[in-house]
Structure formats: structure tokens, C-alpha cells
Amino acid sequence: MTIASAALLLFLILDPLGNIPVFLSLLRNLPPRRQRIVLARELLIALAVLMMFLWGGKYALELMHLRQESVAIAGGIVLFLIGIRMIFPPPEGLMGELPDGEPFIVPMAIPLVAGPSGMAAVMLMGSNEPARLADWSLALMIAWGATAAILFSATLLYKLLGRRALTAIERLMGMLLVAISVQMFLDGLGTYLQISAP
Numbered sequence: 719m720t721i722a723s724a725a726l727l728l729f730l731i732l733d734p735l736g737n738i739p740v741f742l743s744l745l746r747n748l749p750p751r752r753q754r755i756v757l758a759r760e761l762l763i764a765l766a767v768l769m770m771f772l773w774g775g776k777y778a779l780e781l782m783h784l785r786q787e788s789v790a791i792a793g794g795i796v797l798f799l800i801g802i803r804m805i806f807p808p809p810e811g812l813m814g815e816l817p818d819g820e821p822f823i824v825p826m827a828i829p830l831v832a833g834p835s836g837m838a839a840v841m842l843m844g845s846n847e848p849a850r851l852a853d854w855s856l857a858l859m860i861a862w863g864a865t866a867a868i869l870f871s872a873t874l875l876y877k878l879l880g881r882r883a884l885t886a887i888e889r890l891m892g893m894l895l896v897a898i899s900v901q902m903f904l905d906g907l908g909t910y911l912q913i914s915a916p
Contacts, residue, residue, distance in 0.1 A: 721857045724843060728861035730895050731797065731836045734868040736804060736888035739881065740830060742872055744821050754870070756820060761866050763823055764831035768840050768858055775841030776848050786845050787913070790906025793838040797899030800835045804892025831865065842902075 719727075745753040771778075779789060843854045868875065876884065 719843075721853050721860075724854060724857035725860040725864075727898060728836065728839060728858055729864055730891050730898070731800070731833070731839055732831055732861055732865045733804065733888065733891060734865040735875075735884055736891065737830050737869065738872045738876055738884055741826065741869055742876060744826060748820060752820075756826075757869060760821065760823070760826040761831060761862070761869065763827035765858075765862050767828060767832040768836055768862070769855065771837045772840040772844045772854055772858060773851060775844040778841070779845050785910075786842070787906045787910040789838070789842050789845060790909070791903055793835070793842045794899045794901075794903030794906060796835045796838050797895055797902060800833070801892045801895035801899055804895065805889050 741757070745756060748756060779786070840854065840858060843857075844851055847854075879887075
């Protein structure tokens with residue numbers, strides 16, 4: 719996997735376009751300056767969490783005696799479920815019911831930006847090729863930077879594209895995510911079957 723393809727995968731997982739309506743509804747009661755401060759804080763928390771999983775994921779796997787193939791298969795399943803929810807969102811939204819008031823960590827940083835699929839993906843990258851942690855960090859920074867830029871221009875994009883266009887883009891991203899998740903699952907399964915073969 720190249721840095722560009724890893725960045726694209728992480729960008730799809732972070733799903734900034736799909737998060738625009740949720741973020742706008744969460745921040746609508748705050749003054750504009752406070753909205754920017756809260757958004758910056760939540761994005762930085764999400765980046766710190768994802769970096770922690772990227773750099774510490776290998777050791778967490780060793781501690782739990784998990785094989786890389788099992789993480790690849792589990793990551794594929796999680797991504798598949800997230801992708802399906804993006805294509806066919808439930809009535810209460812992608813991540814379920816959201817609390818009122820100023821958000822802190824939950825639900826903006828976790829799970830909307832740094833969700834289970836993002837954590838699984840960076841952990842998988844870091845554990846599969848630990849020698850390329852710097853590359854994966856760069857890919858994560860690119861994906862996070864693009865996500866931050868889109869979320870900071872959320873109001874403008876919402877006015878420009880409208881809810882229908884954003885929904886259509888999110889469903890397209892969901893389709894791509896489903897395809898990537900199936901490939902991850904098959905790669906993990908293929909590796910496991912090769913190892914298990916006598």
C-alpha cells in the first residue's frame with residue numbers, strides 16, 4: 719500500500735462529508751468563534767487517539783496474543799458494517815442518538831472522526847508493516863488535514879451542495895468503503911489459509 723492509497727482509505731473511513739450534517743447540528747447553538755474552537759479541539763483529540771492506535775497497536779496486539787490476520791479480518795468486517803450504514807443509514811443517524819450541549823470527546827472526536835473502523839485501520843497498518851510507521855503517520859496526517867479542511871468549511875459546503883448532494887456523496891463513499899473492506903477481509907483470510915495450510 720502506498721502513502722496515497724493509505725491516505726485515501728483513511729479519508730474514506732473518517733467520512734468528513736457524511737459528518738457535516740451531524741457536526742452542524744451539534745454546534746448550531748454555539749457562537750461561531752466557539753464553534754471553531756470546539757471543532758479544532760475535537761479534531762486534535764481524534765488525531766491523538768488515531769496516532770496512539772497507529773504507534774501502539776502492534777504492542778496491543780502482542781499483549782492480547784492476536785495475529786495480524788485476525789485483525790485484518792475483523793477490520794474488514796467493521797469497515798463493511800460502517801460502509802453498509804453509510805449506504806443505508808438508520809433513522810437515528812450513522813452513529814445513533816447524539817447528546818445535547820457542547821460536545822467534548824464524545825461524539826465528535828470519538829466515534830465520529832476517530833471511530834472503531836479508523837482505529838482498526840491504523841492499528842492494522844502499524845502492525846502489518848511496523849517499519850513504515852512514518853509513512854502511515856504521513857498518510858494519517860494527509861487524511862486528517864483533508865478532513866479538518868472539509869469540516870471547517872462545513873457551513874459553506876452545506877449551503878453549496880445541499881443535504882441531498884452530501885447524502886449522495888456519503889453513499890458513494892460507503893460503496894467504496896464496502897469494496898475496500900471486502901478486499902481487506904479476503905487478504906486477511908488468504909494470509910490465514912496460507913499459514914494454516916500444511
